[in-house]
Amino acid sequence: MNVPAYNxxxxxxxxxxxxxxxLLKAVAIPGYQVPFAAREMPMPLGWGTGGVQVxxxxxxxxxxxxxxxxxxxxxxxxxxxxxxFVKTAGVKTTEVTEEATIIQTRHRIPETPLTEKQTLxxxxxxxxxxxxxxxxxxxxxxxHALEEYGVMHVKLYEDIARFGEIATSYDYPALVNDxxxxxxxxxxxxxxxxxxxxxxxxxxxxxREKRIYAIxxxxxxxxxxxxxxxxxxxxxxxxxEICGSRASxxxxxxxxxxGGRMFVCxxxxxxxxxKSAA
Amino acid sequence: xxxxxSIERVSKNYGPRIGCSDASFELWPGEVLAIVGESGxxxxxxxxxISGQMEPTSGKVRYSTRAGREVALDAMSxxxxxxxxxxxxxxxxQDARExxxxxxxxxANVGERLMAVGERHYGRIRSTALDWLGxxxxxxxxxxxxxxxxxGGMRQRLQIARNLxxxxxxxxxxEPTGGLDVSVQARLLDLLRGLVxxxxxxxxxxTHDLAVxxxxxxxxxxxxxxxVIETGLTDQILEDPQQPYTQLLVSSVLQV
Numbered sequence: 089m090n091v092p093a094y095n096x097x098x099x100x101x102x103x104x105x106x107x108x109x110x111l112l113k114a115v116a117i118p119g120y121q122v123p124f125a126a127r128e129m130p131m132p133l134g135w136g137t138g139g140v141q142v143x144x145x146x147x148x149x150x151x152x153x154x155x156x157x158x159x160x161x162x163x164x165x166x167x168x169x170x171x172x173f174v175k176t177a178g179v180k181t182t183e184v185t186e187e188a189t190i191i192q193t194r195h196r197i198p199e200t201p202l203t204e205k206q207t208l209x210x211x212x213x214x215x216x217x218x219x220x221x222x223x224x225x226x227x228x229x230x231x232h233a234l235e236e237y238g239v240m241h242v243k244l245y246e247d248i249a250r251f252g253e254i255a256t257s258y259d260y261p262a263l264v265n266d267x268x269x270x271x272x273x274x275x276x277x278x279x280x281x282x283x284x285x286x287x288x289x290x291x292x293x294x295x296r297e298k299r300i301y302a303i304x305x306x307x308x309x310x311x312x313x314x315x316x317x318x319x320x321x322x323x324x325x326x327x328x329e330i331c332g333s334r335a336s337x338x339x340x341x342x343x344x345x346x347g348g349r350m351f352v353c354x355x356x357x358x359x360x361x362x363k364s365a366a
Numbered sequence: 367x368x369x370x371x372s373i374e375r376v377s378k379n380y381g382p383r384i385g386c387s388d389a390s391f392e393l394w395p396g397e398v399l400a401i402v403g404e405s406g407x408x409x410x411x412x413x414x415x416i417s418g419q420m421e422p423t424s425g426k427v428r429y430s431t432r433a434g435r436e437v438a439l440d441a442m443s444x445x446x447x448x449x450x451x452x453x454x455x456x457x458x459x460q461d462a463r464e465x466x467x468x469x470x471x472x473x474a475n476v477g478e479r480l481m482a483v484g485e486r487h488y489g490r491i492r493s494t495a496l497d498w499l500g501x502x503x504x505x506x507x508x509x510x511x512x513x514x515x516x517x518g519g520m521r522q523r524l525q526i527a528r529n530l531x532x533x534x535x536x537x538x539x540x541e542p543t544g545g546l547d548v549s550v551q552a553r554l555l556d557l558l559r560g561l562v563x564x565x566x567x568x569x570x571x572x573t574h575d576l577a578v579x580x581x582x583x584x585x586x587x588x589x590x591x592x593x594v595i596e597t598g599l600t601d602q603i604l605e606d607p608q609q610p611y612t613q614l615l616v617s618s619v620l621q622v
Contacts, residue, residue: 151460222466234445243468245474245481248488314488330457 097144097177103127107145107300110325114302119233119264121215126298136169136194137295139211143192146291147173148208151327152180154188159196159337159354166194185357195258197279199336199358202288204305210273212294212317215301217261217271230278240312248317257322262311264303269312278337283309329364368430369414370395370536370568376425378411378430384592386413389425391587391597395535398562398569400583400600402576402615408592409572410540414571417538418451427443429454432535451481456529462521465528466513472499473509479532486615498527502557519550523557530561537562539571543578555581576619580604 090154103125110124129137147153153173157165161183166310169192170181182188185200192209202208218228221239231237238260247255260277272283273292283290283303290303303309313319327334329350336358338351353359377384395400401409414420414425418439422483427439432454439447451457455616459465466475476495477485485491498504502523513521522542529537542558543551560583562569573579577585579600586603588596588611596609606612 103540219471230444234448236448236482238478238484241481241486242474242478245477245491246470249471249492313486315486316489336476348451 093175094263096149097147097173098130099141099144101170103141104145107141110300111142111302114291114300115215117268118303119268119301121299121301122268123298124300129295131168131172133296134213135165136192136211138297138300139194139209139295140169140172140263140293141159141190141295142209142291142300143173144177146209147159147177147179147190149177149179149215151189151336152182152187154185154191154357155193156196156198156357157192157194158339159358162354162356163191165215166187183357193290195274195276196337196354197275197282199329199353199355200361202286204287206288208290209290210275210290210292212292212299213269213296214259215271215292215294215297215299217259217269232268235267237263237312240269241314244312244314244317248314254313254317256321260279260319262309264309265307266310270301272309273278275323276337277311277319280309280311280319281321285309301331326351327343328359328362332366333357333359333362336362368436370397370430371570372426372428372460373416374413374426374428376415376422376427378408378420378583379409382525384408384588386592387586389589389594391594392568393536393568395568395584396566397581398571399566399578400586401570401572401589402574402579402586403589404615407441407589409574409589411592412589413538413540413572415610417455418447419457421564431469452479453532454534454536456537458522458525458529458537458539458542460544461517462513462525465525466521471510471512472516474499475528476531477527481514495564498531499524501561502527503553513520517550519546519554522546522554526558526561530565530567532566536570537569538566539569541573541575542571543573543575551578558578558582565602570583576604576616590617596621 110122114122116235129140155166155170157163173179185198190207194211198334216228218231222228244254258274258276259271260280261269262272262280285306285307289305292301311319328338330352333353336353336355339354340348340349340351371393373389375392375397376389377387389412403409428436430436431591468555473495476498477491480491499506499509504520504523515526583600586600587594591609596612604616607616
């Protein structure tokens with residue numbers, strides 16, 4: 089047997105300690121973006137380097153890992169990240185939400201309710217919700233420090249003025265623990281209610297932007313809205329065409345070049361379970 | 367009754383160069399003060415120092431709040447100062463693009479300050495925005511247009527509406543009519559004069575245009591080389607200037 093080429097879960101222990109320190113701080117101040125010294129990972133920025141580093145820092149040999157991309161376990165990003173941890177950490181993996189202790193995700197929160205024993209790790213492209221309204225990082229930090237969040241509503245106002253409703257459908261800004269406005273990564277706003285009062289620990293890692301933030305278990309997360317235009321989640325007219333679920337988030341899939349399309353659950357694990365139960 | 371704003375020996379140096387030095391004055395509620403002088407005389411530096419955008423090298427700026435308490439600007443916490451600037455004060459920039467959020471519609475521009483102080487009702491924000499657009503003579507059907515599609519004069523008026531929507535008590539203006547053609551200037555001045563009088567606003571206006579000072583202001587300060595060389599009632603200074611520089615300034619206005 090050769091000496092293993094990697095430390096457990098790829099990152100060296102010093103780096104993991106640095107990330108854990110940032111994680112502790114993030115958990116202590118829910119929604120606050122903690123800077124950390126993100127490392128180069130053996131994958132391109134934008135493929136989930138932030139999430140991978142957070143997962144690597146909290147992973148133990150006893151953990152069972154699930155990785156999803158757009159809700160699916162079998163898409164490129166999910167498969168390669170799962171393989172990465174199988175190779176570097178030798179942990180067990182699963183596609184069943186209930187069996188996982190750590191779930192790394194891109195774009196979705198599983199439909200199956202999470203438990204206190206689980207940790208959800210998000211891959212975040214842009215952690216700063218104020219970025220598109222105020223490009224100066226010095227200014228946005230000051231705005232967070234002084235709770236100057238009026239400008240967030242300017243964005244929602246624009247939506248209503250232009251489209252007649254709050255048309256922001258993903259990356260929907262929310263207020264954590266009545267203090268920090270945060271960016272829930274590009275999950276659809278359909279998933280925003282799942283963030284609120286969730287029993288699982290939720291960690292967010294942005295590798296390119298070098299920021300970590302967190303929502304501890306049972307923390308309030310309120311999606312921003314107007315009194316006369318309250319927050320609402322999308323509904324579909326038809327159920328999932330595979331499992332018939334009416335309660336899950338549906339993806340539109342183009343099936344041919346003649347206009348054929350079908351709506352199916354984006355959460356593949358949920359869809360499989362619903363189908364076998366039916 | 368106490369002065370709304372009192373400035374005490376405010377100086378600002380840019381390294382060895384003097385921006386403005388030893389400026390002192392008091393501004394009373396409802397009063398409009400014009401600061402005139404040539405380019406580079408320190409008008410804008412002084413305005414930035416007293417409006418909290420720049421820290422003076424020495425001197426004090428005191429403001430008496432709605433609660434009647436007198437506060438020194440440098441003794442306030444940053445949160446308090448920024449809140450004051452957002453609610454009780456307004457700032458009209460010479461270039462409307464600096465004062466507006468160009469990426470969002472006119473309605474959102476007017477509504478921003480309302481949302482910043484906690485208004486969370488879309489219908490109310492919109493009707494207030496419409497009301498203010500009307501007051502600055504912008505047609506209501508332009509409410510959802512981007513300020514990019516507005517003319518220079520309209521942008522300037524939009525900027526004024528955006529500042530006045532939270533009913534501030536004090537408004538700072540830096541060359542509000544600069545860069546506009548003469549007929550648009552006249553309309554804007556007329557509008558400003560009406561608004562200032564009707565709302566009982568106090569204002570500090572920086573301008574190099576004596577006509578603007580004559581039309582809007584009650585009192586005037588003349589600056590040269592960073593120093594205040596003459597102060598007094600506007601009519602008095604314009605009719606009977608004492609300093610040689612002021613005399614030159616008044617006599618160099620073109621008569622048509």
